Amino acid sequence: MLKDNISYVIKHLKRRKLRSWLTLLGIFIGMAAVVSLISLSEGLEAAIGDQFSSIGADRIMVGSAGAIAGPFSAGLAAAKLTQDDVDVIRKVKGVEFSTGMLSKTTQVIFKKEAAQGFIIGMETDVETTKNIEKVGLWDLGSGRNPKPGAPYEVAIGSTVAENSFDKEVQLRNKIEIMDKEFTVVGIGKGTGTMSDSGIRIPRDTAYDLFEITDEEVSAIVVKTFAGFSAIDVAEDIKHDLRRSRNQKEGEEDFTVETADEVIGSFLQILGVVQALIVGVAAISLVVGGVGISNTMYTAVVERTREIGIMKAIGAKKNTILTIFLFESGFLGITGGAIGAALGFLISKVVEIAAGAALGQDLIRAYVTWQLVAGVLVFSFIFGILAGYFPARKAATMQPVEALRH
Amino acid sequence: MVSETIIELSDVWKIYELGKITVEAVRGISLKVKKGGFLAVMGPSGSGKSTCMNMVGCLDIPSRGEIHLLGQDIAHMTESELAQIRGKTIGFIFQQFNLIGTLTALENVMLPMAFQNIPLAVRKERAKELLTLVGLGDRVNHHPNELSGGQQQRVAIARSLGNNPQVILADEPTGNVDSATGKIILDYLKKLNQEGKTIVMVTHDLAIANQAKRVVHIYDGKIKEETKNE
Ligand SMILES: Nc1ncnc2c1ncn2[C@@H]1O[C@H](COP(=O)(O)OP(=O)(O)O)[C@@H](O)[C@H]1O
Ligand SMILES: [Mg+2]
Helix, strand or coil: CCHHHHHHHHHHHHHHCHHHHHHCHHHHHHHHHHHHHHHHHHHHHHHHHHHHHHHCEEEEEEEEEECCCCCCCCCCCCCEEHHHHHHHHHHCCCCEEEEEEEEEEEEEEECCCEEEEEEECCCCCCHHHHHHHHHHHCEEECCCCCCCCCEEEEEHHHHHHHHHHCCCCCCCCCCEEEEEEEEEEEEEEECCCCHHHEEEEEEHHHHHHHCCCCCCCEEEEEEEEECCCCCHHHHHHHHHHHHHHHHCCCCEEEEECCHHHHHHHHHHHHHHHHHHHHHHHHHHHHHHHHHHHHHHHHHHHCHHHHHHHHCCCCCCCCHHHHHHHHHHHHHHHHHHHHHHHHHHHHHHHHHHHHHHHHHEEEEEEECCCCHHHHHHHHHHHHHHHHHHHHHHHHHCCCCCHHCCC | CCCCCCEEEEEEEECCCEEHHHHHHHEEEEEECCCCCEEEEEEECCCHHHHHHHCCCCCCCCCCCEEEECCCEEHCCCCCHHHHHHCCCCCEEEECCCCCCCCHHHHHHHHHHHCCCCCCHHHHHHHHHHHHHCCCCCCCCCCCCCCCCCHHHHHHHHHHHHCCCCCEEECCCCCCHHHHHHHHHHHHHHHHHCCCEEEEEEEECCHHHCCCCEEEEEECCCCEEEEEEE
16 A cells, blocks of 8 residues: 555656645755754864864963963063962863963064064973973974074064065074074964964073063963863862962952863854754744645645545545655655755855865765655655645545535 | 345435525435346436435435445444445446546556555456456556546446445446447446446436336435336
8 A cells, every 4th residue: 555655646746836846945945954054063063173172172371460361462461470370380180281481572683674573482391392282372384493402593483484574584594582693493384373473482591581580471371181171270270379379269360261262152153053054944844844734735625526536436534644644745855855965065065165265174064874864754754744734634525525526 | 036135225315504595405215226236316407316326325424314235324334434335345436437637547447446455466457357348458558638538437437346346336427428438338337237236327318227127216305206127
């Protein structure tokens, strides 16, 4: 009987006019939205993951209050942070690594041309260099970082190398900072972050140049151990710093920030986009459902006589019900299949467009057979539900009345 | 041969309520049809013939009175039992043929068998046989609109025979075909009657009615007279 239903239904579907296929528009827009959303969502998750690591989910920045916390804030605030604070932080549970940086803006001369430079004094030991890279604060493209014991070596950000001076700064070129000559040993990768405009010199050299004697730091970078929540560790750092600096809660002259806020807002935007797509999908599906329902009502009315004939030759209520439910289910599944294809196309386009725009495989469209099967099953059931009332109307028709039609 | 009653109407009424007016389409008809009988029903248009046929064919229910088919009161049957009777016990032939336009002749004939869950191969074979029997063996794949009225009615006859029903109800089967074709159709019905099927046929044509074993005349929802041709 199933096979007969199907062939009967297909005969009718073939006969359908464009009008009734157009009512499927809602279904396939809805399913296209759902499919592209789902197939991209894995890619988006990967993208979020990337974003996490580039922002540094395990990174905590400590700065003085009033200043913008960050490695490049130029110590505008009155309250100072010093190496003592770094030592306090190093003892906090969950802290894998911590270092203080000094940042200053001053004149830099290259081939007799002067420009404002953003000097970052960082320690030069291997540990610091490694961890600064890990938390995404400093990424070398060519050359190497200043070596320990070489006070006049410098690594510069890509923007400094390319744009600060008329001539591009090359490796092994000399630049002058505060009347001292430095050798460029490394050039940054160009990560699109502020480190591109930084000039990294050894911290002790910076202390000498700027005549700092109290081991002041502008900002402290903290890297947490894997498995520790940056937020929890940040709380502990706050607590310990308050104690060592003798401050009350709420009156700190320092700030402790995690990358969470940035990621939070990123996720929020993503959430809004997803909600929007889901909303579009939901509206389209409602429209599609009404469309199918409407088409099926029309079909039932148009085929009233046929229903009467079928009843007169022995069709049971359930047979008629099944026939019409199959038909609406098939309408649904057709809409779903077209929608799924469209959705995959959209997500592929997004993948390619994102790749072209960002220059890397940031977002990938994932197509799984589970998704395809899910969409088809869902749209079939959806079609059946949308067609239920029309089908019931057909099934409960009185044979004589249907035949008089 | 013991002639048992296969159809029995006892004081059957059909009253339509149309707002304030009521139409008494059938007004107290009592009638018995024996197994193997061939009854012709005559009467002017609007006299209630079709209404009667529909009730006997379980397409409609009486307002009053009882109808027994094979000894069973149809008033006590469930919707699904009625469908079963329509499918298996009765073969209905209509004036307007009532074939399904999207299906081929073969598929139309197969349909009632499909409703009885007869396997595809079996019903396909049987449908071909039946179409051959009514002289349409070469038209199996034609759609109704590619067939003449007479041919369509023969497809309808073939369709009514699919589940080997005991009773054939034909409501003006020759009403929409020319008289020559009408004669062919009547011959099929007579042949089926000779094979033992009980036939009730509504007709306007006295010549055709007179071919039946028995004729009843209905006027205004009542039986007026009855003639026997044997
Ligand atoms: N569904 C209905 N509603 C109202 N009146 C009906 C209905 N069906 C039939 N009638 C009326 O019942 C009478 C008998 O109709 P019918 O049995 O079709 O007559 P016949 O077949 O003898 O020409 C007619 O007057 C017709 O108008
Ligand atoms: Mg009539």
